[in-house]
Amino acid sequence: MSLAATPVTPRTASPVLPVVAVVALLGLPSEPGGDGGATPADALCALVVGFCAVRLLRQRRRPLSRTAAVVLGLPVVGIAVAAAGAASPEAGLSGTVRYLQVFVLVPAAVLLLIRDRGDFRLLAWSLVALAGWQGAVGVHQYVTGTGASYQGQPIRAVGTFGPQDVMGMATVVAFGVVCAVGLALGRAPVRQRVVAVGCALALLVPLALSFSRGAWIATAVTCAVQSALAGARHALRAGAVTVAAGVVLVGGLGVGTALLQERIASITQVTDAPDQSVTDRYTLWAAATGMWRDRPLTGVGLKAFPEYRDAHASLALSAAGDTEGAGAAFRRQPLLSPHNMYLLVLSEQGLIGLLTLAGSWLALLVCAVRGLARARARARTHGGPGGLDCALVSCGLLVWQLTDFLYADIGGPSTVLTAVCLGLAAWWALAGGCAEEPPGRAPGRARAGRHPREAPAR
Template identity: 55%
Template sequence: MAESTAPPSRPGRSVLSLGLSHLAARGPAVPVVVTVLLLCVPAGSAGPGAHPGVTPADVCSGVLVVWCAVRLLRRSPPRRATGRPAPRALTPLAVLVLGAPAAAFAVTTAASADPAASLPGFVRYLQLFVLVPGAVLLSLRDARDARLVCGAVVLLALIEGGVGVVQACTGTGASYQGEHVRAVGTFGALDVMGMATAVSYGLVTALACGLNPPQSTGRWLRPCALGCAVALVVPLALSYSRGAWIATASACLLLLALRGARTTVCALAAVLATGVVLVGGLGVATQELTQRARSITEVSDSPDRSVTDRYTLWGAAADIWRESPATGVGPKGFPEHRDSHAALELSSGSDTAGAGVPFQREPLLSPHNMYLLVLSEQGLVGTVALVGSWGALLVCGLRRLREARRDGFARRAVDCGAVATGLLVWQGVDFLYGDIGGPSTVLTALVLGVAAWWALSPDAGAETAGRRTARRLASVPSPDRSPAR
């Protein structure tokens, strides 16, 4: 009997091989996951000689865009000897939705008074709203790739939220009312919205997955996802970000409403009961949270300083737009025109301190409203193109989610649609109180890419029509078989 020439098996070899093969199978989504997790790197760690505003996540997002461009240029026919699917090109609808903002950015930049000064803004807008979302759209091939990215977003939120809670408990966070208790995570005091954004994304993602668990997973996913969502409420509250609170509440209400009226009522009752116990009974951060929440609507009766500055900047942005209603003053043009249009009560800057940053005054370089920022800098041309692009993503995403819910066999893909829709609604509401800027902005571009994948990619609907496709393929005779005679 001939001896076997196979190498002796080693303990754990099969597990390692399985893990590596799974990672290789998810290859196109790995750069997206790496970009998300690189946001955990503290701000200012881009390396020696790097631009102060460039982060490791920015660098990785650029590599992702270049890699996707190379893959498209080297694209081969779908059926190859390796059996791996070739990267898809953008569909005509995706080209329209992503290309319209790019064309508008180019027009407003060329029409500005100083195109050279507006060029960095043009590149930034192109990166965040066209190139990176398009790269994510091309990188995600199916629902499993999208779930891998969603898991990375939740993991990032848990890490940043954990760091933020420690900062709030130990007094090592950013300054808030004279005390270093504001949770900012690894983003630092110069980007106080960074941790709130990451935690909000993770909370919405976890809630969407918990309410719509895919059938292919075990029973552990629902309680684990809902537990993560509940745990992330704490760092979100300690971030003292009013815009993130409102946006998260809006997105969560939408997800609950999509799930059903009974789920909505039960969830709201549980949240109300928990709030009464924590705030009313135990007195957890009662004074700070109550004062912060009330300051949202206080305008004339002893308003918060930040609220006054915000509304003053909104008025200045509207006045700037009236001077150039068609194309605005050009990207990055708001700071130059701010002082000539702002009221006298506008502060010279905002106080920043804590979390390793000494006290300093940060200039107010934006109106803290993305829609007014685009309107003032790029006029109606840029605003209609950009907001129209987001509206198209939301409409297409909701339509595909409705189709997935209507087909009972397609519940495996409903979680991806719920995540994409919830994150897009969160971003749309949050842009009413904030804009782009800081290290966390790359995460916004990645989230828009996930929403674009669900709304525009043919692969996102593959699971939706999975059974019908399987039946259609089964009815086609195999070319390797000859019909029975």
């Protein structure tokens, strides 16, 4: 018997591993007081896109189907028009690069590097693992009083992102919850579903301690949608588990502190007695709407919102927020965006940009839901998982992002993860949803003789 090691071939090493490396890199601490420039994760994303391009050239195959090219390429139209109307060439160039990275190039690269459902599940579990790490850091910050400042107390869980990206940990943990819920509701092996349920429940603690109302709302809406898509029986079970988890968190573990209860209650007080953060947000929304009225078709140009903000905002705007804690000194953080992705696009890119960008997202969601319907039909006809877990993860990520964009926009190190999740969802919507999983084979393992992506997607 030969003791020689089996050589690693391109078929044994998944091409999605560089994307997993991007996810892992987001677990490293961010530089305190960073100004939101390029991060190591952004640089690695550029290498992933280059790696994907070289791989396509070596394989000499058509990169994307016609439908995938149209859906993923649609935002380019609005971005190009808005870049032409930017206040300066530098702003136009930097804005174009950022939007293309987040909404076109990285999602397309992730789509092309995922070979099958096994690669999809690997990337989904890596998101759960990153959420677990960031959540553990966040809980430690809350317990030890070393988090970001919240109402004068250093208790806000922000993970390794620091107070300069106060939404970073909440976004990462929410993505982990959505992935875990999708994996738990699918027809996967029992052990995997049990682990996924445990991860989802554990991640609810750091999500609560993030004090992020937008992330709470988006996660609750998404989990409800995932449960409904999985079927009535799964929806009832998920509801029962959620109620039980809430009782344990609030009562048994003491997570329901006065500040947390006050934060939850403030969700219903955004019109009656809004706090300053809500007032600032309303004022910024009104300013974005005013910019759109001035230039309804093309907007004021990429990265031009800060320049036009004061001309359209009322005196109720505080113009900056205070940030400190989690290893960073006190700092006044200027409010340079409306904290609403749809209004940011509408103000800077106009109706053309909003229709092309939001149209691309809605097309992905429609294709993902159609793929989910096919997966359920396959599971009923042939048995087995049928890719239902992948479908629920994809639909969940899209629903979460589209809901969260009502309260947030792109910016900060965690934005890279938005691009990765869009690519993950795009693979199912544009390629994986119509792929058959050969019977008698473990979920996610690729057939040895043929690359699943060689067959053109719809």
